[in-house]
Amino acid sequence: xxxxxxxxxxxxxxxxxxxxxxxxxxxxxxxxxxxxxxxxxxxxxxxxxxxxxxxxxxxxxxxxxxxxxxxxxxxxxxxxxxxxxxxxxxxxxxxxxxxxxxxxxxxxxxxxxxxxxxxxxxxxxxxxxxxxxxxxxxxxxxxxxxxx
Amino acid sequence: xxxxxxxxxxxxxxxxxxxxxxxxxxxxxxxxxxxxxxxxxxxxxxxxxxxxxxxxxxxxxxxxxxxxxxxxxxxxxxxxxxxxxxxxxxxxxxxxxxxxxxxxxxxxxxxxxxxxxxxxxxxxxxxxxxxxxxxxxxxxxxxxxxxx
DNA sequence: ATTGAAACGCCAGAAAC
DNA sequence: GTTTCTGGCGTTTCAAT
Numbered sequence: 001x002x003x004x005x006x007x008x009x010x011x012x013x014x015x016x017x018x019x020x021x022x023x024x025x026x027x028x029x030x031x032x033x034x035x036x037x038x039x040x041x042x043x044x045x046x047x048x049x050x051x052x053x054x055x056x057x058x059x060x061x062x063x064x065x066x067x068x069x070x071x072x073x074x075x076x077x078x079x080x081x082x083x084x085x086x087x088x089x090x091x092x093x094x095x096x097x098x099x100x101x102x103x104x105x106x107x108x109x110x111x112x113x114x115x116x117x118x119x120x121x122x123x124x125x126x127x128x129x130x131x132x133x134x135x136x137x138x139x140x141x142x143x144x145x146x147x148x
Numbered sequence: 149x150x151x152x153x154x155x156x157x158x159x160x161x162x163x164x165x166x167x168x169x170x171x172x173x174x175x176x177x178x179x180x181x182x183x184x185x186x187x188x189x190x191x192x193x194x195x196x197x198x199x200x201x202x203x204x205x206x207x208x209x210x211x212x213x214x215x216x217x218x219x220x221x222x223x224x225x226x227x228x229x230x231x232x233x234x235x236x237x238x239x240x241x242x243x244x245x246x247x248x249x250x251x252x253x254x255x256x257x258x259x260x261x262x263x264x265x266x267x268x269x270x271x272x273x274x275x276x277x278x279x280x281x282x283x284x285x286x287x288x289x290x291x292x293x294x295x296x
Numbered sequence: 297a298t299t300g301a302a303a304c305g306c307c308a309g310a311a312a313c
Numbered sequence: 314g315t316t317t318c319t320g321g322c323g324t325t326t327c328a329a330t
Contacts, residue, residue: 009200009202012200013199013200013202014199015197015198016164016165016198016199016200017164017165017198044206045203045206046202046203046206046207047200047201047202047203048201048202048203049163049200049201050163050164050165050198050199050200050201051161051162051164051198051199051200051201051284051285052157052160052161052164052195052197052198052199053195053196053197053198053199053285054157054161054194054195054196054284054285054286055193055194055195055196055285056285056286058192058193058194059194059286061286064239065241066239066241066243066248068216068244078281081281082281085287085289086287087287088282088283088284088285088286088287089280089281089282089283090280090281091212091214091275091277091278091279091280091281092277092278092279092280093213093214093275093276093277093278094275094276094278095214095273095274095275095276096216096273096275097275100214100275104286125243125244126243127239127241127242127243127244127245127248128241128242128243129239129240129241130239130240130241130242131239131240132237132238132239132240133226133229133230133237133238133239134236134237135236135237136199136202136236137201137202137203137204137236138202138204138207138209138236138252139233139234139235139236141233
């Protein structure tokens with residue numbers, strides 16, 4: 001895992017569908033060499049997959065909320081969140097609270113419904129997202145790229 | 149935006165690098181027709197991009213934390229988070245708290261450093277992630293696919 | 297106007313060096 | 314890691330509905 005691998009990951013993170021040829025020219029290598037490196041990154045699990053980013057608002061999911069839970073029923077809450085179509089991410093955490101869910105839904109009414117249902121499993125505290133900055137899985141900064 | 153578009157998005161979300169030919173066979177259309185649909189979804193912004201998923205742990209970013217802030221200096225905090233290499237996501241929210249950041253870092257020591265620095269901009273409450281479920285931007289359930 | 301069919305050009309993967 | 318080569322895919326064009 002050297003600096004070139006980091007550069008490759010940065011380019012792939014910006015655009016998963018970049019051609020191996022173009023990627024090769026960006027890192028000053030031949031394309032078979034780049035294909036080899038990408039393959040290794042896939043095999044050792046560093047690259048977990050390639051995903052298409054969809055804009056929730058275009059699908060009429062206008063409201064995003066971060067819901068914090070105080071609960072002792074983590075397993076039940078986990079199952080509820082996993083099966084709920086509006087929960088995009090959820091985290092079991094150690095801290096003031098014990099569970100966090102990111103919900104993306106149509107309206108305040110569907111959000112209300114979610115909150116009501118979730119109350120079976122814990123005490124929710126809802127925070128509606130006003131604006132957000134969602135970048136990437138990892139920020140591959142120049143510093144990281146240079147240190148290798 | 150019909151049921152076929154939803155199906156296309158689901159497949160693309162699962163695997164951004166699927167070939168148009170294979171995608172076409174999955175939705176029972178010809179490949180030019182699918183290419184046309186994908187192009188439209190890209191142009192109207194429904195498809196925001198194609199991203200490669202990187203495993204932070206493989207890059208020695210062992211600790212993920214959700215940090216909640218009570219603050220009145222949202223703009224300053226926003227700028228701090230945007231420029232910080234360990235902040236992967238941040239949200240301005242309306243609720244009990246006013247700002248949420250997702251941090252991915254090497255160790256408790258680098259996390260401590262982040263917390264100390266962030267205290268200039270607000271009062272942080274740190275929740276270390278024990279386990280998580282991060283699926284996708286949108287859950288395209290069967291219900292949604294059928295209703296069109 | 298929208299869909300299916302064929303031809304072109306380009307890329308990914310394999311083999312040889 | 315590089316160059317060469319080949320098979321296959323994406324893309325464009327055209328014909329037909």
